[in-house]
Each structure stands twice: as C-alpha cells, then as structure tokens.
Amino acid sequence: MHALVKGDQATTYPSGGFYVDRNPMIFHHILDYHSGGEFHLPKNICPLQARKEIEFWRIPSKDIHNCCFEVLYNENNYQYTCIENLESDLKVQKNQSVSPLFGEKKVRNCLGRLRYKLLEAYLHPLTTWTGRVWLFISALVTITSVVVYLLNSDPKFRIPREGLSLLPYNLTYDMIIENEKLLFFITTTREHVKSVLEFLTNTFLLLELLVLFIITHHKRRFLLSLQNLLNFVTGLAVYVAMYIDIYSIYELGNEHFDNFMIALGVFQSLRVIRFLRLVESTPEMKILKLSLHESWREFVLLLMVLTAFSLIFGSIMFWMELDNPDTFPSIFISIWWAIITMTTVGYGDFYPKTPEGYCVAIVAAIFGLLLLAMPITILASNFNSFYNCYKYRKRHVELSK
The missing domain is CATH 3.30.710.10 (Potassium Channel Kv1.1; Chain A)
Incomplete structure (x- = not known):
C-alpha cells in the first residue's frame, strides 16, 4: 500500500x-x-x-x-502575533483602510464619506493630506495653549489687577495673606491677549474632542478612555480658572476654597498630556505603549520590592541615628530618605551623620541601583523585540507586493 x-x-x-x-x-x-x-x-x-x-x-x-x-x-512568536494584531493601527500596508471600524459596507452618502475621511485622517495622520493638516493645526494649537499657560504663571507676564475689593478695618492683602504665591495671583491678572488666546485654543481642543466623539464608532470606549476624560476635565478646568482669575473670585481664609484651587491648578497642568496626541499615531509610540503594557508585572514587582526595602532601610537608619538628635526626627522621615536614596534622587534634606548610618546608606544605594536596573532592562528588551518584529513585518509586506 x-x-x-x-x-x-x-x-x-x-x-x-x-x-x-x-x-x-x-x-x-x-x-x-x-x-x-x-x-x-x-x-x-x-x-x-x-x-x-x-x-x-x-x-x-x-x-x-x-x-x-x-x-x-x-x-518572538508572541511579539509577531501582537504586531499582526496591531497592523490596522501601525499602517503597515499603504492601501489599508479603516474598514474594521465601518464593517464591509460601502459608505455612499456625503456625511458618511466625510466621517470616513476624518476618521482615517485621525487614525493615520501621516498618510493623508487631511491628516497632516489636522495634525499640524492641532500641534500648533496645543503648543500655543501650553505656552500661554506657562506664561500666565510667571510674574513677568502678568499685570497688576485693578479694582481690588476693599478689606475691612483698612487692612491690605499683604497684611492678611502670608502665602506669597496666593498673594501674587490675587493682586495680579493675566493680559487680555493671553486670555483670548487661551480661550480660543482651549475651545478648539474641546471642539476637536467633540468631533472625535461624533466620528468614532466606539463611543463607549471613547468615553471610558482615561486620556479623553482627562482632556475634557482639563478643558473645563481652564474655563473655570480663567473666570476666577479674571473676575478675582477668591475666598480668603476658606480652606475648602484653597483645596479647590489646588485641584484646579493640577487639572490645568494636565493639559500637557495633549502632546501625546502628536505622537500617539506613530508606530514607535504604539509599540512603546505595547511594551509598557507587557511590562506592567515587572513594574508592579518593582514597586512592591522597593516599598519593602524602603521600610527595611528606613527603619534601620532611624535606629542607627537614634543617638543623633539632628537627623531623622521620625521613622517616616527615614523611610522618605530611603526611597529618595534607592531611586538615586538624593535631595540631601536628610542624611546620616554616624558611621553606622553611612554603611546603611551605602547598602541602600547599591540595592536601589540593582532594583531599578532590572525593570528598565526588561522594558528596553520588550521594546526592542516588538520594534524589530515590526520592522521585519513591514519589510516582508513591502517585498510581497
């Protein structure tokens, strides 16, 4: 047979x-x-x-x-599989479309074609003229918004505020406000040109976010995206901060209002994350996100181990410096010192003064170097593997045409 x-x-x-x-x-x-x-x-x-x-x-x-x-x-079998799954985002093939978001049905009406072109321009901005123009305008507006925000916090670019409200008992603001930063924001205001620029740029970015929400077919995923939520909250925070600053609405001595202003300032600072929009459509940025996603276990392990050794070295340092009243007044301060030392930052606000403390500091610094080297190496290795797989895959697609 x-x-x-x-x-x-x-x-x-x-x-x-x-x-x-x-x-x-x-x-x-x-x-x-x-x-x-x-x-x-x-x-x-x-x-x-x-x-x-x-x-x-x-x-x-x-x-x-x-x-x-x-x-x-x-x-690298797993890396090849991930790169193949990301082909629609990486734009390996020039003739690739956004059909996964639209299905196999052809778009015939004008609004549908416009929606299709806008979505393709957003997903792959470097492959179409519409996407390039959109990306350029968005980058220009984002940079202008961030620059104006930075200038509004500098004393050289603010002007004295006119028409300050009178205080009781003929007191002045500098007599009742000890915080010089808060006094600076109360007695000065932003220039009119910068206020107009900040209003226009922030309005454009919010409208861009609204357009993206309209054209996307995954609206629930869009609303639950952390980056989109932060962009929306940041835009609202800019309007509120402008209103408070222009009309001088400050409640002196109100602790809750001070906390509200701190939170408002933090949300305003988050507008810098809009810079991610300028690079998130590039293959390298997508591969970096994929590498970070695949390395999260190592970073969690680093955090746990670093916390454990910080408690150990901080506790030991506190008892080693017990006879020295000028250093480490509490064990929490010594733990803070251990974290700063192991991460190789070294502020120098607290440091040991005894030979025993020096020895503990040396061991803590060496452990910190070893702990930080491992996850960084793993992240670099993952990025290198994914990037090499992407290059090989792209070359294979180009040669197969």
Missing part, C-alpha cells in the same frame, strides 16, 4: 512510490527522530513552520530536545 501525503491529507494509491509533499528541510529531521528517538532542528529554521511540521507528524513535546525548545517557542 502506497500513500500520497499532501498538505494535511493523505490519499492511498494502489501502485507507485511513497511521495511526501512537506518541507524537505525539516523532513530529514523527522526521519532522524524516528531512527534516533530525539527531535532536533537547525537554528536557521522558521519556528512557526517548524511547529506546524511537528503538529502534522504528531511528535510529542517530550521528545523535543531542550536545545531546540528555544528555536520553537521563544523566537
């Missing part, structure tokens, strides 16, 4: 030879396996193709030698 083995099917023939239509480079290793009992592969073989051959010939994994496991299962 003779057989023709082709693909994944076998057909018997009454006469003829035994013909195998499989990979000839791997087949002689299959014969070696049946004669010797172990399966080996050369290093220059594609691991995905080798795994298909192993599955076809039903070779058990226990018979695969340890030296070949790296070839079969650790040659």
